[in-house]
Amino acid sequence: VQMIFNDIYTDQFPDTVINYIVKGHGFGTEYGACVFPDDLDEYDIATGGKFDGVELGLHNGDEILLDYDTFYSYLKKVCERYLIENPDETYSIITALNDYRLRYNIKD
Numbered sequence: 001v002q003m004i005f006n007d008i009y010t011d012q013f014p015d016t017v018i019n020y021i022v023k024g025h026g027f028g029t030e031y032g033a034c035v036f037p038d039d040l041d042e043y044d045i046a047t048g049g050k051f052d053g054v055e056l057g058l059h060n061g062d063e064i065l066l067d068y069d070t071f072y073s074y075l076k077k078v079c080e081r082y083l084i085e086n087p088d089e090t091y092s093i094i095t096a097l098n099d100y101r102l103r104y105n106i107k108d
Contacts, residue, residue, distance in 0.1 A: 001056055001064070001071075004032045005078045013082050014089055014096075021075065022099040032058040068104035075100065 007029035
């Protein structure tokens with residue numbers, strides 16, 4: 001999980017969090033990808049690729065499936081680390097985290 005988040009460049013981080021993750025859309029990096037169920041097409045679903053949660057995978061084939069709550073705990077830590085160096089982004093990042101929590105009914 002950390003390798004994929006670490007691969008997001010600082011200037012891409014807010015856009016990735018706000019425009020992808022909180023809306024339930026995945027993203028890819030040089031080393032791997034983060035995939036949500038809504039990212040799957042009909043072929044993926046028909047061939048047994050359906051899942052519930054967030055799938056993270058490295059391009060070497062290692063994969064992990066996290067439930068939304070567990071993924072949120074990682075996302076929150078990464079956002080907190082990002083905000084230490086980018087405090088001017090606090091409002092947008094906190095708003096994005098709250099949107100994710102509401103979307104997946106997560107208690108904080």
